[in-house]
Amino acid sequence: MDIADRLKLDVPVVQAGMGGGIAGAPLAAAVSAAGGLGTLGLLPPGQLKSAIATVRDRAPGRAVAVNLLMPFIGRRHIEICLESDIDIAVMAFEIDRALIQRLSGEGIFVMVMVGTEDQAAEALAYGADGLIAQGREAGGHLVGTVAQADFLPKALALAGSRPVFAAGGIATAADTRAVLDAGAAGAVAGTRFLLTHESGAHPAYRQRIIDADSTIETTVFGLAWPARHRVLPNATTRRWCRPDGSARRLPAAINKFSAPLSRIPDRGDGALLHLQHPALPFLTPITLTADMPAHWAERAALYAGDTALRLDRVTSAAQAVADLAP
Ligand SMILES: Cc1cc2nc3c(=O)[nH]c(=O)nc-3n(C[C@H](O)[C@H](O)[C@H](O)COP(=O)(O)O)c2cc1C
Structure with missing residues (x-):
């Protein structure tokens, strides 16, 4: 399986699903339209359905991906993902065997974000189609327990032929190249995409990231x-x-x-x-x-992730994809 074909990617750059109104349809659609993979973050079910439709409309021919922030996912979220025929689900913060199998059985490509070898082994045993290996330097909620560069090889060794994407510490094209050279199928960035005009983050929040000297x-x-x-x-x-x-x-x-x-x-x-x-x-x-x-x-x-210490501008989402493209 060619993963770029399967996920309809021109560049191996993924925008992390960010909940709380940060990664809605404007951001996910702009990233996907630019050739990366945009991911919708958690939304109330009523808004999820229309957000999926908007991404489809604005990024025709691209994959539609939805983040499943498991502690907050209800039955209705899953029904909407299935009714709307999404392409990719990213499960995070709980690994639910029955749900992986149900989504997979409906032809959805299921990725699970993991931060330890035990989590990676569990997700793979339950039938995940791919992994996102999160390092501890990542922004937002953490499954990551060690630096991304240390965890990625371990996740790759467990995943065998299944693709592994790296999350945490991705701010530049050189960062993307580094994870590809290490064997990843692509790079996942959150904080970099928060610094875009299309994210839902408040301008004052973005400015604090630009000014940050610690996390x-x-x-x-x-x-x-x-x-x-x-x-x-x-x-x-x-x-x-x-x-x-x-x-x-x-x-x-x-x-x-x-x-x-x-x-x-x-x-x-x-x-x-x-x-x-x-x-x-x-x-x-x-x-x-x-x-x-x-x-x-x-x-x-x-x-915010530790990339906040290196990031210094807000751009369009398309520019962010271009900046991260290897
Ligand atoms: C503002 C923000 C919100 C996030 N929300 C989620 C979320 O809802 N679900 C999820 O799986 N990961 C979430 N993450 C973590 C990302 O999936 C990803 O692992 C992380 O952003 C990568 O590190 P980076 O921010 O340094 O690029 C969030 C990250 C940020 C910065």
Whole structure:
């Protein structure tokens, strides 16, 4: 199988599915129209259906990919993916054997994002068609536990003939070439695509990435989803993170007991962020989108990978694909 043909790619560059309104149809369609693979991030089911239709319309002849952010995926999301006949599903943050088999059985190419050898072996045993090997330097939520360059060879060794894409640390064409030389089928970038006109990120958030000189691995923005994530520092992390990035005791305890809340359907409008404040230890994973006030940058999770230290401009999505093309 030629993976570029199977995924309808001109260049081996994938835009990561980013939830919370960052990677909607405008971004995914622009990336795919430019010859890469755009991926829709988590959306409420009502919006997912029309977003898939928009990508199809704006990027004709390209594959349609949807990120399945598993803690927040409901039955309706899956029905819409099947009804809409998507081409690719990217499963992340839980590996669901029955779902892999169901989607695969319907002809959908199923990729699973993994960060350890155990996760990779599990995804492969359950029938994943490909892997995304995430390194710990990645932005957003982390399955990655070691640097991408260290994990990629291990994932490749397990995957055999199945394709492995590398995520984390991808900011330039040289980064893409490095992962291809190491054996990857392509490069997956999130933070670079957040710095595009088509992403849903607030301009103040983009500027903070451009100005960044550090990132933090933490669990502090863990209300309803107490998983590790990489963010930029802000007033909230300064108040509630220890010097090593870990969450202080109070938010850590609240986050731990809030995990079942992830099953409450997401309204997708960031309404809870109104109530969030850097002085209070109730810290949701909601990020800063263009429709919110700029000063919420001090309360929201500003997800970014270590590439933030190297990235210095906002471009069109097509330019980002061109910049990353090997
Ligand atoms: C703002 C943001 C949101 C993200 N949201 C998701 C998500 O919803 N689902 C997912 O599988 N990965 C998500 N990720 C992680 C990406 O899949 C990818 O692993 C990561 O962006 C790669 O690292 P990079 O940002 O340094 O390029 C997100 C990343 C960022 C930066």
